[in-house]
Amino acid sequence: MGVSGCGKTSVGRALAERLGWRFADGDDFHPPANVEKMRAGIPLDDDDRRPWLERLNVLLREAAGSGEPLVLACSALRERYRELLADRMPELRFVHLTGSPELIGQRLASRRHRYMPASLLASQFAALEAPRDALTLDVGPPVDALVAAICAGLDLDRLAPLPAAPQIHAEPDQNGGRERSAGSGVGE
Structure with missing residues (x-):
């Protein structure tokens, strides 16, 4: 979890790959309405x-019900958002990736996101409520070091690697939304 540009997707994918878990x-x-709002520079x-x-x-x-562990990359900026994600999920763990607004801004400036403009970064930092019960890591180190820190911090190394699972991508449903389901475990 964390603001846009903190590395949720990169770290989440690498973590899922290391563990042989699914990634979403x-x-x-x-x-679509959320995407259009963000494309227009309007905070959600x-x-x-x-x-969502x-x-x-x-x-x-x-x-969780299928027994297929999942790493989910999600901003989850406020405590109430994390509570919604964790509803009926006592085993859900959060990893908060954090960095200075300057560092995150540089990262955003060097990439192209399909709908999240860098102009919304300040609103994300303003909305961010630091989690009380998450593993919090500074995003300065390389991705592999962050993955190792997550595995150690959440005691994931004790889990035997599972066979590689596919990534999960949402598919448009008939109402223009996105539908798809998969595995469970670490909400990032």
Whole structure:
């Protein structure tokens, strides 16, 4: 979890690959209205985020029910958002990737996101409520070092690597939203 540009997707994919778990990017599950709002440079509000977070909670619960662990990359900026994600998921763990606004801004400037403009970064930092019960890591080190720190910090090294699982991508449903389910474990 963390603001846009902190490395959630890169670190999440690398973690899932190391563990042989499934990976899903929460950004793939935003409804079209949210995507259009962000493309227009308008920050999402709680009403925009709630259905998206509820959909991600269903994804996590389905994954847990199927016994297929999942690493989910998701901003989860506020405590109430993390509570929605963790509803009926006592085993869900969060990893907070953090960095200075300057560092994250540099990262955003050097990449092209399909709909998240760098102009929304300040609103994300303003909305961010530091988690009380998450593993918090500075994003300065390389991805492999962050993955090792996550595995050690959450005691994931004790888990035998599972066979590689596919990434999960949302697919448009008939209503223009996105649908797809998969595995469970670490909400990032």
